[in-house]
Amino acid sequence: MSYKFDSDARYTENDEWARLEDDLVVCGITDYAQDQLSDVVYVELPEVGATVSAGDAVAVVESVKAAADVYAPVSGEIVAVNEALEDSPELVNEDPFGAAWFFKIAPSNLSELDELMDQAAYETYIEEREEG
Numbered sequence: 127m128s129y130k131f132d133s134d135a136r137y138t139e140n141d142e143w144a145r146l147e148d149d150l151v152v153c154g155i156t157d158y159a160q161d162q163l164s165d166v167v168y169v170e171l172p173e174v175g176a177t178v179s180a181g182d183a184v185a186v187v188e189s190v191k192a193a194a195d196v197y198a199p200v201s202g203e204i205v206a207v208n209e210a211l212e213d214s215p216e217l218v219n220e221d222p223f224g225a226a227w228f229f230k231i232a233p234s235n236l237s238e239l240d241e242l243m244d245q246a247a248y249e250t251y252i253e254e255r256e257e258g
Contacts, residue, residue, distance in 0.1 A: 128156040129242060132223040136199070136242035139251065143223065144199035144239060151239065153202050154227045157217065158252050164190035166218040171207040172229055178204060180238050185228050186198065187218060200224060227256075230242040 132177040136216035141159035145152045160166060170186040178184050188205040207229045211217060217226040233239070243251060 129161065129252065130223065131245045133245050135223065136239050136244060137248035138197065138199050138242055140195075140197050140236075142197055144242060145235075146239060149232065150205060150228050150230045151202070151233050152230050153196075153199055154222055155196060156248075157222045159194075160219050160222050160226075163187065163194060164178050164191045165189055166215045169211040169215045169218065169228070171209070171211065172204045174204055174207055176204045178202065178231065182253075184196075187215075188209075196228060198231065200231055200233045200238040201235055202231040204229050205232045206230040 132145060133145060135145040137143055137156065139158045143154055143156050161209065164185055166189045168188040171182040171225055172178070179201045182198045183195035184204070186200045187194050188198055208227050213228060220226070
C-alpha cells in the first residue's frame with residue numbers, strides 16, 4: 127500500500143502529523159492512520175484555550191472499526207480547532223493533510239518539533255510496523 131505524506135510535516139509514533147505554519151503548529155492524523163481506522167464517523171476536538179503537553183491525549187477519532195486518541199505532538203495552547211470535522215468527519219479519510227487538520231497549537235517550545243520524525247523516518251517506521 128502506498129500512503130500519502132506531507133514533506134513539510136513532522137510525524138509522531140502515534141501517527142499524528144505536525145506542520146509549522148507561521149507561528150502555529152497545525153496537527154492532524156496521517157494518511158496511514160486514517161487508512162488503518164477505515165471510515166471515520168466522528169471526531170472529538172479539544173477545547174480552544176486548553177494548555178497541552180506533548181504526548182497528551184487531546185482529541186478522539188472514531189471510525190466504523192475503532193476509536194483512537196489523538197495526541198498533541200508539541201506542548202502549548204490550543205488556539206484553533208477544525209469545526210468542519212464535526213459535521214464532515216469523512217474529511218479525515220479524504221484529505222488528512224489538508225482539509226482535515228484537527229487543531230492548531232501556539233507552541234511553548236518549538237524545539238519539540240525537531241524531536242519528531244521527518245517523512246523518510248516515518249515512512250521507514252510504517253514499513254517496519256507493516257512487516258511486523
